[in-house]
Amino acid sequence: MKEKEFLDIIKSYLNAGYIGDDCAYLRDLGIVITQDSLVEDVHFKMEYTDAYKLGYKSAMVNISDICASGAEPAYMTVALSLPAKTQNEFIKDFYRGLKDAAKNVTIAGGDITGSEKLFISITVIGKTAGRTISSRAHAQVGQLVIVSGEHGNSAEGLKKLLKNETCPEKFLNAHLMPEAERKLSRQIAENIKEPYAMMDTSDGLADALSQIANSSGVKLTVEYDKIPHDARVTKENVLYGGEDYKLVATVPESLLPQLEGAFVIGKVEKGLGVELDGILFTEKDINEKIFNHFGGII
């Protein structure tokens, strides 16, 4: 996993307070910021998506990061690089998708340049006023582990898209047009009164659980049967499939009555790592499983 080496180098140049979470929390400005790129033939192929869906997903994956931080998505800037042969219609459809995903997020800047392959880099800023901002290092012993939605649908959809096989629409949509958990993340961040961990499952549920457990120095004890999932999705995809953009959070039991669409899948205990149905997985175990599942590509 060379990406891991690269990230370690980059971390050595980041200012210390900003390492670890998907968003940077700029306390003095009352904002969080995230920037992610999508590259043609690395993150998507035009054979199985279209400009509208691509715009929609590009915006949504960044909005999801802001939601998982606990902040309110507010502004977006968009850098688009595309081949000279691109048709006007493509840009229109892409921005239509972007705008539909953005909803009340203001698109405040858009830049365009040439390139051989399509390249999209989006920055989203979230407001922190009235919210408690999460950190993957802030899980507290005694909190419950909750998730939203169904896990593994996106990976199931991608598998079929890559093989050009038919499959239920919901799996395809889960991959091509994911939805950020705007409402549940808001309910948590506006009501919680203590430090907590929250992440989206962009890199899979097991990865998120492992990041939270190991960054916080705690053990997350989880029962597989409590993880919401479609019975047609393999256990491997439920645990290791990425890009569902569901929430994983650790919250006190007292918060549950204020949350809609949250499923308790386990609890935060003393120890280190993720214990799934009685078997403990260390950080190394999970990273190896992700590596074996994806052949080294994340």
Next chain:
Amino acid sequence: MKEKEFLDIIKSYLNAGYIGDDCAYLRDLGIVITQDSLVEDVHFKMEYTDAYKLGYKSAMVNISDICASGAEPAYMTVALSLPAKTQNEFIKDFYRGLKDAAKNVTIAGGDITGSEKLFISITVIGKTAGRTISSRAHAQVGQLVIVSGEHGNSAEGLKKLLKNETCPEKFLNAHLMPEAERKLSRQIAENIKEPYAMMDTSDGLADALSQIANSSGVKLTVEYDKIPHDARVTKENVLYGGEDYKLVATVPESLLPQLEGAFVIGKVEKGLGVELDGILFTEKDINEKIFNHFGGII
């Protein structure tokens, strides 16, 4: 110029308050934000630069946009996409360059993905407290037109780099490692008491003058001999060469004693367009000249 068509489509999707300037001014948050991308073989070639210089310039061009808005560059996030064959040394040198250019700008986030060609997208946030933010639409009749530095050096350097010819180091450095006008832009933004226009010359001096004149609905009357430039640089490069990242601003004469390194090249008058040595250039004239000079590539 297809890019122009694309930009027109994008503008139709941007929220109205954010069209026109290189930075978006997010008043409620007290910040400006800019995001720009650099693509290998479109904006640079690895044959004539290196990882350190590329990192330096990538950060600096965005810092320059923030300075030209009048704000104080404060935070940066970096999205880097690179080929799998990239060596660790490259990332280290790139980030070293980035950090040296950033100076007191905090690098708050860094993301990395794969791609065939090198792709860099950087977002910089500037603080607006204690500063008056510029707009290219805010030039006022009666103000003076000032610029910083020497114009055309970057284009002169690029010309030689592309032909692999030797030339004075200062021209090469002007292109490969430009410097944002942090000090002069701060002196202007902290001391000015009225609306004003300010831009960097990323797309050339004539383009900046034309953008200011036509967005503000004024005539900028400029004398060529007052434009600071090295005598070895062609008039075409002084006027139309890009990527010098010098400042162009319209300020009241009373401000001049508080500014270091500013050269008065003309004044803001009633009318429309740029009048250079008595000859009026409309927006269309200048766009055609830029088009002819660069063969349609901007």
